[in-house]
Amino acid sequence: MPRVLIVCATRTGETRKIGDLIGEGVRIAGQEARVADIQEIKRVEDLAGYDAYVFGSPTYHGDMLQAMKTFLFLAEKAGLEGKVGGAFGAHGWSTEAQERIFETMKTIFGMHMVGGPLLLKSSALGGGLQMAQDYGRQIAARLT
Numbered sequence: 697m698p699r700v701l702i703v704c705a706t707r708t709g710e711t712r713k714i715g716d717l718i719g720e721g722v723r724i725a726g727q728e729a730r731v732a733d734i735q736e737i738k739r740v741e742d743l744a745g746y747d748a749y750v751f752g753s754p755t756y757h758g759d760m761l762q763a764m765k766t767f768l769f770l771a772e773k774a775g776l777e778g779k780v781g782g783a784f785g786a787h788g789w790s791t792e793a794q795e796r797i798f799e800t801m802k803t804i805f806g807m808h809m810v811g812g813p814l815l816l817k818s819s820a821l822g823g824g825l826q827m828a829q830d831y832g833r834q835i836a837a838r839l840t
Contacts, residue, residue, distance in 0.1 A: 698727045698747040698839040700832075705734040705753040705764040710786040713819040714828050715752050718784060721832020727839060729832070734763045740774045748780035748835050751801065753793045755785065760793035768800055780838045781807035782831060784814035791815045810834045 700722045704715040715731045722729035730746075737743065751771070753764035783798035785791075794813035801807045814831045816824045 698836070699745065700727055700729045700748040700750065700835055700839075701743065701746040702729060702731045702750040703734055703737055703752070703767065704731065705761040705767065706786075707754055707756060707761065708786075710818055711752050711754045711784070714784055714786060714814070714816055714824070715750070717819055717825055717828030718750055718752075718782075718814070718832040718835070721829035721834075722836045723832075724829065725833045725836030727836040734767050737767060737770070740770060743771060743774040743776070746779075747839050748782070749776060749801070749807070750782040750784065750832075750835060751797050752784040753797060755787040755790050755793040758790060758792050760785075760796060764793070764797065768797070772804060776801070777806035779807050780810065780835060781805070782810045782814065782835050784816070784828070784831065786816060786818060788817065808838065810838055
């Protein structure tokens with residue numbers, strides 16, 4: 697069974713909630729999903745053994761959280777080229793973090809990205825719950 701790793705950097709917990717919903721969507725589609733806080737991934741080996749990767753950070757002062765920047769340098773060494781990928785995160789006024797994560801995964805890592813980044817202000821607003829689960833389903837569909 698294909699496995700998906702969803703890594704979340706969060707300040708208030710909202711990006712983690714979105715990550716959990718993406719994981720639900722992956723599981724609903726019949727795939728295995730692990731949702732991890734960014735602090736749990738400390739070594740390149742922690743990224744091994746997955747078929748798809750979804751990385752999320754909120755946009756804070758026009759940028760991703762520092763923990764996500766550091767994590768992306770680690771992930772660059774993990775050999776993710778050709779893997780399925782996605783990016784997401786909560787945002788207030790702007791979506792720079794999600795877009796930069798997506799572009800890093802696509803252009804630097806050489807991953808096969810699903811659509812565009814998932815851009816939500818909250819999992820509870822404007823159909824966010826359904827949109828996050830649907831994003832997880834899209835990730836899973838690319839693995840079949």
